[in-house]
Amino acid sequence: MPPHRRIDVVFDSVKRLQRIGATANLLNLLQKQHPADLAEVFSELPARERRSLFDTLLERNSRLAMQAISELEPEVRVPLLVEYPADELARFFQEVPSDDAAAVIDDLPDTLSASVLEVMRRKESDEVQHLLDHPDQTAGRIMNPDVFALSEDLTAGEAIAALQQSRDVEMVFYLYVVDERRHLVGVISLRRLLLVSPETSLKRIMTADLTTARVTTDQEEVAQLVASYNLLAIPVVDDENKLVGVITVDDVIDVIKDEATEDIYRMAGVSSDEHIFTSARESLRKRLPWLGVNLVTAILAALVVRLFQSTIDQVVALAAFMTIVASMGGNAATQTLTVIVRGIALGELTWSNSRKALVKEAMVGIGNGTILGFVGACFAWWVVGNPYFGGILALAMVINLLIAAVAATLIPIALRALRIDPALASSVFITTLTDVFGFFAFLGLATLFIEYLV
Amino acid sequence: MPPHRRIDVVFDSVKRLQRIGATANLLNLLQKQHPADLAEVFSELPARERRSLFDTLLERNSRLAMQAISELEPEVRVPLLVEYPADELARFFQEVPSDDAAAVIDDLPDTLSASVLEVMRRKESDEVQHLLDHPDQTAGRIMNPDVFALSEDLTAGEAIAALQQSRDVEMVFYLYVVDERRHLVGVISLRRLLLVSPETSLKRIMTADLTTARVTTDQEEVAQLVASYNLLAIPVVDDENKLVGVITVDDVIDVIKDEATEDIYRMAGVSSDEHIFTSARESLRKRLPWLGVNLVTAILAALVVRLFQSTIDQVVALAAFMTIVASMGGNAATQTLTVIVRGIALGELTWSNSRKALVKEAMVGIGNGTILGFVGACFAWWVVGNPYFGGILALAMVINLLIAAVAATLIPIALRALRIDPALASSVFITTLTDVFGFFAFLGLATLFIEYLV
Numbered sequence: 001m002p003p004h005r006r007i008d009v010v011f012d013s014v015k016r017l018q019r020i021g022a023t024a025n026l027l028n029l030l031q032k033q034h035p036a037d038l039a040e041v042f043s044e045l046p047a048r049e050r051r052s053l054f055d056t057l058l059e060r061n062s063r064l065a066m067q068a069i070s071e072l073e074p075e076v077r078v079p080l081l082v083e084y085p086a087d088e089l090a091r092f093f094q095e096v097p098s099d100d101a102a103a104v105i106d107d108l109p110d111t112l113s114a115s116v117l118e119v120m121r122r123k124e125s126d127e128v129q130h131l132l133d134h135p136d137q138t139a140g141r142i143m144n145p146d147v148f149a150l151s152e153d154l155t156a157g158e159a160i161a162a163l164q165q166s167r168d169v170e171m172v173f174y175l176y177v178v179d180e181r182r183h184l185v186g187v188i189s190l191r192r193l194l195l196v197s198p199e200t201s202l203k204r205i206m207t208a209d210l211t212t213a214r215v216t217t218d219q220e221e222v223a224q225l226v227a228s229y230n231l232l233a234i235p236v237v238d239d240e241n242k243l244v245g246v247i248t249v250d251d252v253i254d255v256i257k258d259e260a261t262e263d264i265y266r267m268a269g270v271s272s273d274e275h276i277f278t279s280a281r282e283s284l285r286k287r288l289p290w291l292g293v294n295l296v297t298a299i300l301a302a303l304v305v306r307l308f309q310s311t312i313d314q315v316v317a318l319a320a321f322m323t324i325v326a327s328m329g330g331n332a333a334t335q336t337l338t339v340i341v342r343g344i345a346l347g348e349l350t351w352s353n354s355r356k357a358l359v360k361e362a363m364v365g366i367g368n369g370t371i372l373g374f375v376g377a378c379f380a381w382w383v384v385g386n387p388y389f390g391g392i393l394a395l396a397m398v399i400n401l402l403i404a405a406v407a408a409t410l411i412p413i414a415l416r417a418l419r420i421d422p423a424l425a426s427s428v429f430i431t432t433l434t435d436v437f438g439f440f441a442f443l444g445l446a447t448l449f450i451e452y453l454v
Numbered sequence: 455m456p457p458h459r460r461i462d463v464v465f466d467s468v469k470r471l472q473r474i475g476a477t478a479n480l481l482n483l484l485q486k487q488h489p490a491d492l493a494e495v496f497s498e499l500p501a502r503e504r505r506s507l508f509d510t511l512l513e514r515n516s517r518l519a520m521q522a523i524s525e526l527e528p529e530v531r532v533p534l535l536v537e538y539p540a541d542e543l544a545r546f547f548q549e550v551p552s553d554d555a556a557a558v559i560d561d562l563p564d565t566l567s568a569s570v571l572e573v574m575r576r577k578e579s580d581e582v583q584h585l586l587d588h589p590d591q592t593a594g595r596i597m598n599p600d601v602f603a604l605s606e607d608l609t610a611g612e613a614i615a616a617l618q619q620s621r622d623v624e625m626v627f628y629l630y631v632v633d634e635r636r637h638l639v640g641v642i643s644l645r646r647l648l649l650v651s652p653e654t655s656l657k658r659i660m661t662a663d664l665t666t667a668r669v670t671t672d673q674e675e676v677a678q679l680v681a682s683y684n685l686l687a688i689p690v691v692d693d694e695n696k697l698v699g700v701i702t703v704d705d706v707i708d709v710i711k712d713e714a715t716e717d718i719y720r721m722a723g724v725s726s727d728e729h730i731f732t733s734a735r736e737s738l739r740k741r742l743p744w745l746g747v748n749l750v751t752a753i754l755a756a757l758v759v760r761l762f763q764s765t766i767d768q769v770v771a772l773a774a775f776m777t778i779v780a781s782m783g784g785n786a787a788t789q790t791l792t793v794i795v796r797g798i799a800l801g802e803l804t805w806s807n808s809r810k811a812l813v814k815e816a817m818v819g820i821g822n823g824t825i826l827g828f829v830g831a832c833f834a835w836w837v838v839g840n841p842y843f844g845g846i847l848a849l850a851m852v853i854n855l856l857i858a859a860v861a862a863t864l865i866p867i868a869l870r871a872l873r874i875d876p877a878l879a880s881s882v883f884i885t886t887l888t889d890v891f892g893f894f895a896f897l898g899l900a901t902l903f904i905e906y907l908v
Binding site: 008011034036037040043044071160163164173190191194195226227228229230232249250252253254256257260261263264265267268269270274275276277279280283284287288290291292294295298299301302303305306309312313316317318319320321322323324326327328330331332334335337338339340342343346347348349350351352353356357359360363364367368371372375376379383427431432435439 | 490491497498617627648680681684686703704706707710715719721722723724733737738741742745749752753755756757760763766767771775780782785786789792794796800801804805806810817822825829830833881886
């Protein structure tokens with residue numbers, strides 16, 4: 001989507017070649033594709049064709065097949081892999097960088113991942129195990145432990161020679177410089193290395209003031225560092241400032257996308273690990289709890305309405321107009337919530353300026369409430385034929401939009417202070433809150449001034 | 455936020471040094487900061503202090519001041535710049551890369567930006583003007599025209615020599631290779647250049663199969679290319695495949711963040727150019743139209759309720775329970791909408807699999823509707839004391855959750871087909887739609903079976 005992407009053409013060819021059983025041509029086509037494109041082809045194929053295509057590719061070019069596996073969503077790749085015995089899997093995992101291997105192995109059933117790690121070559125299995133020992137979503141978990149580092153005592157010429165002999169190090173563009181005990185002491189860009197004479201010592205040309213992440217740093221914080229300082233990679237150090245890994249900008253892009261998805265999903269009451277083709281059964285299971293919470297809060301709102309049932313009994317038009325107050329409050333709250341949650345995620349909302357944000361949102365709430373309340377009041381007056389009815393509607397809207405603005409600002413800020421993800425202040429909660437307050441304000445005012453309404 | 459970031463310490467020091475007028479110390483501190491950090495300090499200062507700090511820094515280190523300006527939001531930087539005469543501004547803009555200059559100049563008032571471009575040195579002003587000639591959000595607009603390219607006839611040794619003499623080219627890590635008429639013919643990584651002997655011809659070691667963007671390519675598509683192929687930069691070519699610029703991964707990160715913000719905002723009915731500290735007046739102006747649309751649709755929903763006013767008059771409990779049907783539909787729709795819109799944005803939902811998505815969402819809708827409807831029905835039976843009342847509530851919930859799922863899947867897909875941003879199918883519209891259908895289903899069924907309810 002757009003309709004005619006290059007990948008769609010590849011997809012159609014794959015299906016055709018599979019159907020006519022032209023395996024040689026099929027493999028030829030697959031091997032010309034980027035792993036990311038292969039992953040997309042796999043995702044779109046029906047389960048049976050996917051299985052057969054994957055088996056074919058794995059047999060011929062297991063490296064490429066495993067690279068494609070790294071790019072797939074867990075619910076697509078796990079079923080493909082679990083069919084293979086642990087010793088074959090172990091061999092396949094040795095073909096990909098250990099950070100990618102760790103991410104995939106982590107999704108496998110526990111017994112299978114344990115056997116795979118047991119059979120893998122010692123060095124690789126240790127690396128993967130070491131990554132998996134770090135908590136989820138930390139720098140230590142997503143870093144690549146194969147980092148290219150050189151001793152500070154080398155010269156530029158020796159460094160270039162070392163670089164020429166290095167194999168399998170991921171996307172080198174910074175050379176990290178370490179002391180004799182592997183403490184990180186500086187960084188040199190590849191370009192800088194070219195600009196100096198070969199006998200220059202690294203110590204003289206390195207930048208000692210460099211941005212690092214600790215193994216325990218949250219991946220979102222790592223992404224913010226890389227993004228704000230325009231880095232291509234960030235070195236990861238342990239508690240003693242020893243260099244243990246590197247996170248490259250391509251991994252950071254994945255983190256940024258995942259975190260944005262997570263925020264968008266949470267605000268809408270969707271689990272962050274849900275995916276467009278999560279099975280219907282799984283999606284239902286994941287969404288039901290949120291809707292269950294919503295049912296409870298919606299019942300609460302309904303009970304508020306029931307409190308005022310006798311008022312509605314006297315002025316039945318209230319039933320129609322109370323929905324306007326609630327709906328406006330919900331949408332205004334969603335607007336405020338979105339700006340605040342995104343402001344926190346982008347690091348723009350801080351402690352020092354949160355009061356300013358509150359005052360601003362409150363003013364916007366009162367302003368919108370007044371303008372929209374006036375319009376709504378005129379309409380209600382016209383329909384119901386009673387100016388007081390309109391006045392009560394307007395007043396309830398101002399109150400509800402103010403409450404909406406304050407709640408939608410304070411709740412995410414409070415959650416953040418408690419180190420809970422502010423996106424969990426999802427519109428599910430906020431909109432029911434504004435329902436409850438909207439009904440309460442409107443029907444409460446109507447009860448108070450019932451003599452003007454009947 | 456977290457409370458004690460390094461930048462907060464800098465911020466406090468800046469305020470203290472400003473207050474006691476210690477300008478030399480202040481400048482010293484500022485010049486040690488990264489432009490991104492300076493931008494954050496500027497954002498958080500009150501307008502007067504910001505102005506004075508910026509003037510101080512600009513006078514001493516205009517390059518750093520302008521780099522910080524590039525990182526600021528438009529509503530913060532424009533007021534800082536408009537105070538300066540055009541000829542001074544022109545001089546300042548010459549200090550930053552032309553893509554950054556173009557982005558800032560574009561935000562200035564038209565007469566000022568025209569005078570600035572007139573006074574700038576010919577080469578820079580042409581470059582900026584050329585960028586601004588490309589439509590917003592295209593590769594041509596955000597690329598850096600200063601791209602490092604070499605003739606295919608050179609050797610590796612000559613290429614290294616050329617690189618050593620180059621100045622002011624942004625973050626070189628790929629060398630682009632062009633023919634005598636500047637057509638892009640290949641790419642070589644800096645690392646590869648180091649690995650071959652100096653007399654090797656570039657033609658022999660370059661990769662001819664490379665991913666490019668056209669000047670007209672949408673920035674979101676550029677970001678998807680860079681992200682899926684793990685690129686550090688992507689060359690931009692014109693209609694004749696001539697190399698005209700490069701987009702680096704740091705710019706792509708900005709695009710990814712902006713596009714995510716835009717999607718999140720649009721879905722909530724917030725303008726994509728709104729920002730956490732947009733003034734209250736401006737925010738009100740930007741949000742009011744969305745809420746105005748919501749008012750109209752909410753009035754529609756209220757009119758649906760009024761249609762059934764005589765039914766409510768007979769069974770007033772309907773007024774309380776109708777809000778449950780509407781609220782559940784709204785939240786279920788938001789869940790589906792979010793998954794679909796994000797799936798489109800991440801390129802996972804395509805033409806070929808959209809039917810599958812529809813079937814899945816419909817099944818989830820029916821499933822959730824049945825389970826939650828059953829719970830809601832039991833509760834309603836218990837409160838109202840009439841099993842038929844509960845049955846009608848359950849049936850209305852199934853119908854409304856099914857409609858919610860189908861609408862929230864089809865509307866964004868249809869918008870995408872019409873080349874309209876699917877995120878515009880914001881929850882504002884969808885939730886009112888589910889309000890209307892929810893009220894209609896519940897009150898309609900109640901009217902149909904009124905004899906069982908009274």
